Amino acid sequence: MIKLDRPQKPAYLTHAKVTELTAKFKADGSSVWRKPEITDPLIKASHKKCAYCECKLQEKDSYMEVEHFRHKDKYNDDVVKWENLVPSCKRCNGKKGTHDVVIEPIVEPFNMDPSDHLYLQMVYFRDHDDVGKATIETLDLNNYKRMVLPRFYITGQIERNIFAIEQALEAYTNTPSVRRKNGLIRILTDTLLECQPNSEFAATAATFLHLNPSYATLCAAMKAGNLWDEELEKLHQLSEAIRLV
Missing domain, CATH: 1.20.1050 (Glutathione S-transferase Yfyf (Class Pi); Chain A, domain 2)
Structure with a gap:
């Protein structure tokens, strides 16, 4: 895991568009985030890698998953909030599941420097603090x-x-x-x-x-x-x- 720089919010995500997409998700659970205007800048910002485990992702958005750092079911107002979206592989997205990062924070590499919370001992992740420990265990980084x-x-x-x-x-x-x-x-x-x-x-x-x-x-x-x-x-x-x- 490395520190990433989140790009500027896409022009596509106007206040009106965010309101529209959020309402649609709440109404029918649609994957309203699966738009190239959203997925393309995300995968580019992560160097075409999973933001968590650093495995390579395919360029087409069908091969990456948009992970909602604050889970979309509990925090559905944030379902297309730009600061809440993270490019992830299917494995890491599945491992994180419904984990509540508000109650038990983990590293979000756009907003946090992983080196403040994690270190590598040979090829195993170790933690500097509780955030690092929760990150390793939630994402199963030592599988x-x-x-x-x-x-x-x-x-x-x-x-x-x-x-x-x-x-x-x-x-x-x-x-x-x-x-x-x-x-x-x-x-x-x-x-x-x-x-x-x-x-x-x-x-x-x-x-x-x-x-x-x-x-x-x-x-x-x-x-x-x-x-x-x-x-x-x-x-x-x-x-x-x-x-x-």
């Missing part, structure tokens, strides 16, 4: 098959990449060449790209990378050898910002 195993895969890939970067740096140091330099930078760039906000399970990848002492050693060596450039620095800083520690 082994659906959540933990994919995070194992990501961290394994990062570990293999770090080893490859170490080998590439050693080869370049022993016998410098443009080809070896470009290959080294490419591997590191590809690794950092896996840790960007638009990547699947980015918080896991970024946290694992930045907590790995070998990565810090590699960064220092590349800076000392004038191999570190502006693009690497930008990717480094963006990934550092979404760590869960």
